[in-house]
Amino acid sequence: MGKQVTEMLKGTLEGIVLAILSGRPAYGYEITAWLRDQGFSDIAEGTVYALLVRIEQRGLVDVEKVPSEKGPPRKVYSLNAQGREHLEEFWRTWSFLTERLEQLREGGN
Amino acid sequence: MATESNEQKSRYRQYLEMVTGPLEDKRRYRQYKARTEQLPASYHTAIDALQRYMMFFGPGKADSLLAMLEDLADLFEQSAANGTPIRAVVGEDPVEFAEAFLRNYPEGQWISRERERLANAIDRVTDDKS
Numbered sequence: 001m002g003k004q005v006t007e008m009l010k011g012t013l014e015g016i017v018l019a020i021l022s023g024r025p026a027y028g029y030e031i032t033a034w035l036r037d038q039g040f041s042d043i044a045e046g047t048v049y050a051l052l053v054r055i056e057q058r059g060l061v062d063v064e065k066v067p068s069e070k071g072p073p074r075k076v077y078s079l080n081a082q083g084r085e086h087l088e089e090f091w092r093t094w095s096f097l098t099e100r101l102e103q104l105r106e107g108g109n
Numbered sequence: 110m111a112t113e114s115n116e117q118k119s120r121y122r123q124y125l126e127m128v129t130g131p132l133e134d135k136r137r138y139r140q141y142k143a144r145t146e147q148l149p150a151s152y153h154t155a156i157d158a159l160q161r162y163m164m165f166f167g168p169g170k171a172d173s174l175l176a177m178l179e180d181l182a183d184l185f186e187q188s189a190a191n192g193t194p195i196r197a198v199v200g201e202d203p204v205e206f207a208e209a210f211l212r213n214y215p216e217g218q219w220i221s222r223e224r225e226r227l228a229n230a231i232d233r234v235t236d237d238k239s
Contacts (some may be wrong), residue, residue: 005113021143026199028187029191029193042200043200044197044198044199044200044201044203044206045184045193045198045210046184046198046199046206046210047187047200047209047223050206050209050210050212050213051209051217053153053180053210053213054212055212057213067175068190070190070191071186071187071189071190071191072183072187072190076214082164107110
């Protein structure tokens with residue numbers, strides 16, 4: 001995957017992860033696996049984890065420790081009310097950005 | 110993140126810790142080291158290298174530093190258990206990963222103080238106090 005998509009992904013990863021979690025609770029490994037399946041093959045597990053730590057610190061998700069059959073207990077993240085609000089804001093910003101970029105592409109700025 | 114109970118410390122313990130620093134911190138650090146030693150050899154080497162880097166740039170406060178190391182150990186234990194290769198954990202650029210990770214623990218980082226100082230200096234000469 002090119003450098004450009006990695007750079008663009010950086011700015012949107014938080015919104016993407018919140019959007020994934022709005023569907024259902026998930027743990028870190030599941031989120032990374034899903035992203036890789038979708039073609040973001042360069043995404044590092046640690047990058048997703050650092051982001052999960054951050055959104056937990058900012059109170060956007062609730063965390064539950066669930067025992068796992070292999071290895072240590074897993075932290076399962078679910079979106080809370082504050083996270084949902086944050087996600088709505090992300091989509092509004094996203095719409096704004098894509099609209100403007102589309103205008104630029106069509107040369108009608 | 111385990112926090113010690115707020116039980117009243119004995120006077121002896123209080124004086125001792127003036128010299129040694131909090132004993133809970135040492136216990137937490139030993140616990141973290143013991144966890145890293147349980148990891149497969151290559152994961153252990155990788156986490157040691159990350160720890161070395163993060164100690165240079167990381168939080169100066171013990172509590173924040175230990176929270177960071179414990180979170181790092183969580184990641185490596187999970188990854189080892191899932192069989193995620195180290196390259197897939199830290200990515201193509203381990204420095205970038207380390208920096209992204211470090212930004213979650215700004216408390217007591219000398220670089221945070223310098224960033225604040227820079228922002229304040231510019232605020233003072235621009236009237237933009239917002």
